[in-house]
Amino acid sequence: MRSSGSSDLECSNYRLHLLASLIIVAVVAVIYSNTLDASFHLDDFKQIADNKALRSIDNFFSLLTVDKRGVSGVTFAINYALGGDSVFGYHITNISIHTISSLLAYFLLFLTISAFPGLRGRAKRIAFFSALLFAVHPVQTQAVTYITQRQESLSALFCLLSLLSFVLALRCGSRVKQAALYALTVLCYILAFYSKETAITLVALVFLFDIY
Numbered sequence: 001m002r003s004s005g006s007s008d009l010e011c012s013n014y015r016l017h018l019l020a021s022l023i024i025v026a027v028v029a030v031i032y033s034n035t036l037d038a039s040f041h042l043d044d045f046k047q048i049a050d051n052k053a054l055r056s057i058d059n060f061f062s063l064l065t066v067d068k069r070g071v072s073g074v075t076f077a078i079n080y081a082l083g084g085d086s087v088f089g090y091h092i093t094n095i096s097i098h099t100i101s102s103l104l105a106y107f108l109l110f111l112t113i114s115a116f117p118g119l120r121g122r123a124k125r126i127a128f129f130s131a132l133l134f135a136v137h138p139v140q141t142q143a144v145t146y147i148t149q150r151q152e153s154l155s156a157l158f159c160l161l162s163l164l165s166f167v168l169a170l171r172c173g174s175r176v177k178q179a180a181l182y183a184l185t186v187l188c189y190i191l192a193f194y195s196k197e198t199a200i201t202l203v204a205l206v207f208l209f210d211i212y
Helices: 004-035 043-049 057-066 070-083 087-114 117-136 138-145 147-171 175-193 197-211
Strands: none
Touching (some): 004 087, 004 117, 043 070, 043 147, 087 117, 087 138, 138 147
16 A cells, blocks of 8 residues: 555645646747737748648548658648638647647656656756746747748657657566557657658667667
8 A cells, every 4th residue: 555645745746747737838828829820931832821732631641651741741731621721720730739849848858857866856847947948949939930840840749759658668667568668659750750851860869868
């Protein structure tokens, strides 16, 4: 039977993680709320507004098998199917992707920092402020506000999810769960690569995580 102190500690940890997550979500929503009506720009016209391949759900399979960034293309096609040329849906999707990536960054950082005994007590604080910096840093804005650059942010999301799955697999005691997490690591890597090819760098990151 678990002790009352252990149960209280787990409950406290859960509340702190939930609070950190809610703050990150709220901050991203506030910062990017003024971009919801931003119009198409530059490559948005070629990649989305004038791209006939996105006009029919029948083209989804073709996008996945022919387009080298097919995963991103499918998300654009879904946006078009739901809202046509209205930019609102595209921006909501971009902001949602960035929000999820920021949360994944928080949990990945927390698990990574917690592995170092000297930093374990400060892991939540360091992970929270680092993830918050990731969420609001100006270098991120183009990947969120420039619709076509969803390719970049979606690739980042799957890279983070792949890394998180890998870290969880390393900490997992069950071989069945570990195998499932390794499979998820590979799947997310494939999705990241077919969102944008820059995900090739994930191989090096996984290698570094495995070493340290």
